Structures are given as structure tokens and as C-alpha cells.
Amino acid sequence: xxxxxxxxxxxxxxxxxxxxxxxxxxxxxxxxxxxxxxxxxxxxxxxxxxxxxxxxxxxxxxxxxxxxxxxxxxxxxxxxxxxxxxxxxxxxxxxxxxxxxxxxxxxxxxxxxxxxxxxxxxxxxxxxxxxxxxxxxxxxxxxxxxxxxxxxxxxxxxxxxxxxxxxxxxxxxxxxxxxxxxxxxxxxxxxxxxxxxxxxxxxxxxxxxxxxxxxxxxxxxxxxxxxxxxxxxxxxxxxxxxxxxxxxxxxxxxxxxxxxxxxxxxxxxxxxxxxxxxxxxxxxxxxxxxxxxxxxxxxxxxxxxxxxxxxxxxxxx
Ligand SMILES: C[S@@+](CC[C@H](N)C(=O)[O-])C[C@H]1O[C@@H](n2cnc3c(N)ncnc32)[C@H](O)[C@@H]1O
Numbered sequence: 001x002x003x004x005x006x007x008x009x010x011x012x013x014x015x016x017x018x019x020x021x022x023x024x025x026x027x028x029x030x031x032x033x034x035x036x037x038x039x040x041x042x043x044x045x046x047x048x049x050x051x052x053x054x055x056x057x058x059x060x061x062x063x064x065x066x067x068x069x070x071x072x073x074x075x076x077x078x079x080x081x082x083x084x085x086x087x088x089x090x091x092x093x094x095x096x097x098x099x100x101x102x103x104x105x106x107x108x109x110x111x112x113x114x115x116x117x118x119x120x121x122x123x124x125x126x127x128x129x130x131x132x133x134x135x136x137x138x139x140x141x142x143x144x145x146x147x148x149x150x151x152x153x154x155x156x157x158x159x160x161x162x163x164x165x166x167x168x169x170x171x172x173x174x175x176x177x178x179x180x181x182x183x184x185x186x187x188x189x190x191x192x193x194x195x196x197x198x199x200x201x202x203x204x205x206x207x208x209x210x211x212x213x214x215x216x217x218x219x220x221x222x223x224x225x226x227x228x229x230x231x232x233x234x235x236x237x238x239x240x241x242x243x244x245x246x247x248x249x250x251x252x253x254x255x256x257x258x259x260x261x262x263x264x265x266x267x268x269x270x271x272x273x274x275x276x277x278x279x280x281x282x283x284x285x286x287x288x289x290x291x292x293x294x295x296x297x298x299x300x301x302x303x304x305x306x307x308x309x310x311x312x313x314x315x316x317x
Contacts, residue, residue, distance in 0.1 A: 014041030015306045019293050020106060020245050021045050023313040029053035030103035033094070035087035035234070036060060038112040040069030046106070047076040057097055058082045059090070061136035065114060086136070088230050094237045101239035107231075109257075110249040111135065111217060113305055123217060125191035125209040131184070133220045143216045144185045152176045162224070162252065163215030167198045171212055187213075214250070224252060231260035235285065238316040243288070245313045254292060254310040261287055261314045288313040 014020075020042060026032060026049035034043045037058040047056055056079060060066045063084050070082055081097060087107065094102065115135060116123045122132030122143065133143040147155070156172035159165050174197040175184060184190055191209040198208050218224060235244055246261075248254040259269050266283030268274070292310035299306050 013303050014045065015108065015303070015309045016247055016293065016295055016299065016311050017042060017045055019311055020108075020247065021049065023245050023288055023311075024104040024106060024243055026050050026054070027103065031055045031098055031100065032057070033090070033102055033105040033234075034058045035090060035105060035107045036109065037069045037082065038062075038065050038108065039114055040072045042106055042108060043069060043073055043080075044076075047073060047079055050079065051076075054079055056080050057093065057102075059085050059087050059093065061086050062112075062115065063137065065112060068114075087234075088226060090230070091233050091237070098237070101242065102237055103239060103242050105234050105238065105242075105244045107234070107245070108247045109253050110223065111221075122187055123213070125187050125207060125213050128186055128188040131187050131190060131216075133217045135221050141220065143220050144183070146216060146220055147175060147190065148179050148183045148185075158219045159212050159215045161215070162218040163211035163213075164252075165211035165215065167201060171197055218252075224256060227253070227256045228260045231257065232264065235264055235314070235316065240316055243313055243315050245311065247309050247311045249308050249310075254312075257312050258292070261285070261312055264314060283317065285314045285316050288315055
């Protein structure tokens with residue numbers, strides 16, 4: 001199916017839900033956090049399992065997604081607090097809302113299919129709309145602001161680092177040349193600049209703009225900034241035996257999750273040979289997934305979008 005034939009509102013199949021829910025071990029009466037509610041797929045599954053008496057605190061920085069989730073989760077309104085916020089404010093939120101340490105935290109990272117497939121949100125290189133890409137539309141800067149104002153070298157670095165695009169310098173130079181004539185404000189306009197610039201060079205069967213669009217999205221939403229610190233902070237709100245489950249969708253995110261979890265489990269996170277390692281090695285948790293879990297063949301057949309998912313889980317000792 002092509003992107004524009006799909007209805008974004010239908011995109012609520014939660015990724016690796018069975019694995020995530022099994023690992024969270026949701027119990028009636030428990031307090032849980034869904035830090036990335038989206039359209040509420042995982043939240044619904046959690047709410048079903050924590051009755052009676054359970055409480056779910058749900059967060060998302062995207063107000064529109066939250067509104068859709070709210071109507072979907074209505075039957076459980078009495079057990080649910082939904083908040084339009086950045087999950088990085090979780091410590092503040094839990095200090096205010098949770099009466100005791102929580103039983104489990106789920107974080108399904110990144111952008112949702114709903115956001116990607118809603119043309120007006122400006123994530124897709126196939127739409128002729130404003131380059132926006134904000135998950136939180138109350139945020140001021142958009143992808144267009146970034147593209148038109150960032151110095152060329154920084155733009156190239158972002159495209160290289162977050163898009164893992166080896167032709168980043170060439171692409172940044174082409175963008176800067178175009179914007180000197182007129183601002184680059186539309187998704188298709190940017191996609192065409194990139195296609196013209198790197199056409200014919202190997203891009204492993206993906207659209208030439210894919211990596212650059214991913215990089216811009218990560219930069220606009222500051223997706224990787226502070227993620228490692230946030231995971232440690234979130235962990236500190238778990239009760240002993242409580243669990244944190246994280247689903248990541250690209251290697252940059254997954255590397256950060258892996259590192260944060262290894263650190264909490266008292267393992268080495270440096271590249272030094274063992275005899276020179278100075279990692280603190282304080283064991284606060286046990287790794288429930290020494291290797292990341294990936295979706296099974298049935299899920300992949302039903303939801304090809306799940307293909308890059310990597311799930312990791314940790315239990316507080
Ligand atoms: C992969 S989707 C989650 C889908 C959800 N689990 C479901 O079942 O529908 C990721 C969601 O996380 C939200 N998000 C991403 N970064 C966030 C952040 N820093 N704070 C709060 N929400 C965030 C996005 O707006 C998006 O709705």
C-alpha cells in the first residue's frame with residue numbers, strides 16, 4: 001500500500017506488544033507508566049491487565065495523538081492519567097503523581113506511524129507540505145527552521161550522525177546553495193534537492209532522501225539528547241522487582257539503551273581492555289534481555305513497520 005492511501009488513524013497496532021507486556025508483568029493494583037502513549041495501543045493492553053485497582057500514568061508530547069488515545073482508553077478513564085509532556089520530565093511528574101515507587105515503565109521510542117503518515121505533519125518526503133516534523137506542535141522550531149538557519153558544517157554533521165548518510169557533506173552543500181536563492185520550506189522540495197544531488201549513488205534500495213529525513217526528524221525533536229540520563233532517572237522510580245521495557249527503532253537509539261542498561265546492571269560500558277576498565281560497576285539491576293528481542297515472523301508479516309524494532313528490558317534488584 002502506498003503512504004497516501006493509508007489512513008493514519010488506523011495505525012495503532014502496538015509493536016512487540018506481547019513481548020513488552022510479558023516482560024512488564026503487569027499486575028492488578030500496580031502503578032505503571034507508559035512514557036510514549038501514541039494512539040494508546042500499549043496503554044490499552046496495560047490497562048486491561050492492571051484491573052482492579054491499578055493506575056497508569058501516560059505521557060506523550062503529541063497532543064493530537066493523546067486526544068485520540070484518550071477517547072480510545074475511555075473505558076479505563078478511572079485508572080488513567082494522561083499528560084501532554086516530554087517524558088524527560090518524568091521525575092517531576094512522578095514526584096507529583098505517584099504515591100509510591102512504580103511497578104513498571106514502558107518506553108516505545110521514536111515517531112509513530114500516525115505521525116509519519118499524517119501528511120500535514122510534514123514528516124514524509126512524498127508530501128508537498130511544509131517541512132515541519134515536530135512531534136510536539138507547541139514547540140517553536142520546525143525542520144524548515146533548522147534547514148534554513150543551521151550552518152552548513154552543522155547540517156552536514158547532523159545528516160551524517162543521525163542519518164548515517166555518508167554523502168552528508170554533498171547534501172548539506174546543495175541545501176545551502178538552494179537556500180541562498182530561496183528558503184527551502186517544503187518536504188518535496190527538499191526531497192528533490194537531495195535526489196538531484198546524490199542520484200545514481202548507491203542507497204541500498206531506499207529513497208535518496210530517507211536518511212536525511214530521519215536525521216532532520218531526530219534533530220528537530222532532540223530524540224537522542226539526554227536519553228541515557230533519562231533512562232537512569234526513570235529507573236530510579238522503580239520499586240525493587242519493578243521493570244523497565246524500551247523499544248527502539250534504529251541502531252543509534254538502541255545503542256544508547258544498551259549502554260544505559262549495561263551501566264545499571266554493573267557491566268562495563270567502555271571500550272578499554274578489561275584490565276584498564278574503570279567503569280563504576282555498581283549492580284542495581286538485572287538484564288532481562290542480554291540481547292535485544294526482535295519481532296517474530298508472524299508480527300513482521302502482519303506489520304512490516306515493526307521490522308527495525310529492538311526491545312530491551314531491565315529489572316530493579
Ligand atoms: C512509537 S510511538 C508509540 C506508539 C504507542 N506505543 C502505541 O501503542 O500507540 C512513539 C510516541 O512517542 C512520542 N514521543 C517521542 N518522544 C517523546 C518524548 N520525549 N516525550 C513524550 N513523548 C514522546 C511520540 O509523540 C509518539 O507518539
